[in-house]
Amino acid sequence: MSEAQVISLGCRLNISESEQIRAMLAKESDLVVVNSCAVTSEAVRQTRQAIRRARRANPDARLLVTGCAADIEREQLAAMPEVDGLVANTQKLDARAWNVPAEAPPVPQDRTRAFIAIQNGCDHACTFCVIPQGRGASRSLTIAQVLSEVERHLDHGAPEIVLTGVDVTSWGHDLPGAPPLGELVRAVIDSFPQLKRLRMSSLDGIEIDPLLFELFASEERVMPHLHLSLQHGHDLILKRMKRRHLRGDAVELVRRLKEQRPEIAIGADLIAGFPTESEEHHAANLSIIAELGIVHGHIFPYSPRPGTPAARMPQVERQTVKRRAAELRAATSQARDEWLASLVDKPHTVLAERDGTGYTPHFARVALPDSTPAGSLVTMTPTKHGNGLLE
CATH class of the missing domain: 3.40.50.12160 (Methylthiotransferase, N-terminal domain)
Incomplete structure (x- = not known):
């Protein structure tokens, strides 16, 4: 090596x-x-x-x-x-x-999308989650630090910036004055008129502040792609998970966003087979996929993690967990296929990746000609779709 x-x-x-x-x-x-x-x-x-x-x-x-x-x-x-x-x-x-010099020079990311970690750690205590044990309390970069990172990646030619973290919407809670996340996103947009695309990583919908909502709803350079840390579609399970939102909160958030920006694509994390989950609870989990129009679904079969409260709750039988996860995946796949069909025969600006595909602003994956340079933004009008791809 x-x-x-x-x-x-x-x-x-x-x-x-x-x-x-x-x-x-x-x-x-x-x-x-x-x-x-x-x-x-x-x-x-x-x-x-x-x-x-x-x-x-x-x-x-x-x-x-x-x-x-x-x-x-x-x-x-x-x-x-x-x-x-x-x-x-x-x-x-x-x-x-790592026993290397602290002044080791940074190198440009070998990626078309630059991921910038604006915060780390989590202050919440969801009953299923082990990540705070590995990440610690929430810590935020300052606005100046984030802007410096954005500038560095733009100087290296990154066409898209992705703001990420463990609990992104908790950014700023530990900074003087506790600025909301929208203030940071506004600063990035205003500071870099050359920035073509800004994408947000997974967000806790209940913590989306008014300014961030307005940016999602009206700012063209903020990509129309909202991925929610949703976890479940039934209120009782959400309470047992110790989440801070209810089903109705997510429904209302998405309704308001789509009212102002109809093309926005919704993604969500959903857990199948959480302890005590009944068939009624699972049915609610399934139904929220259609109600929110979830086209980017991350489905996780529940598995007990060491030291978490959920690991001590009555567990759902493993085969049942697997079946429910498969049903959630099938529902999100159907929603995704219907959504992709709606994008056919329409022009889209696509960011080319290195594997012969690229992504639209709403994160639909598109097959591209082999000669398309990685990192370029091209306009393409797909004529068909299949296997999760526009072509």
Whole structure:
């Protein structure tokens, strides 16, 4: 190996952090870093699988593990014979943890979309979630720090900026004056007229402030794509999850947004088979897909995580959890197919990726000609759709 290899699993925040780790380790060789995820038991399984695969591909390299699983599953991962060491999740962006110079120069991201982590950690205590154990309390970058990061990526030619974090809508709560997220987004839009596309990562709908709502509703450079940290469609389950919103809050938010910006695409995280979930609760979870028009669905079969209150609640039988997850996936797939059909024969501005596809402003995936340069913005009018793609 001529340079360090960084393998990223899990969320967009991990993607952003992996790019920073890659920059810090640019001069290192014979090193593999697995930036792990622990949000579900399946994520931990995939982390272990990635570690074993990386060791087979690089038998002589030093293999280090960081990320949430490196804290939450520390003893189990440390016992793996493939692992040479662990770097604590809270220290993974500290050059000293990797024994490299702190002044290691940043490098441009090898991506068409630049992910900027505007905050980290979470102050909430959802009963199913283990992430605060691996990420700690919410910490925000200042507006000046975010603007500096945006400028750096724009200077490297990034056509789209994605603002991400663990609990993005909690940004600013720990800063002087507790500025709302909308204030940061407004600052980015006003400071960089050359910025073509600004996309938001997953948001807690109940914390979308009035200014951020208005930017989603009316600012063309804020992409018409809202991904909600929804989790469920039944109020009782939401209360048992210790979420801060009810079903009606999400319905009203989406109704108001679509009233002002009809083309906005809705995404959402939904958990299948949460403890105590009945068939009635599951039916409500299914029905919210159609009611909100969820076309970007992230479906998670519930799995008990260590040390969480939900792990001590009455569990739903695993086969039932799997069936309900499959039904949720089928419902979101149908909603997505109907939505894609509505986009056929209409022109769309598409940001080209490196795999021969690209994304519209509302995050519909489009097949592009092989000659399309990665990072370019092209106008395309699809004539058909299939397998989740416009063509």
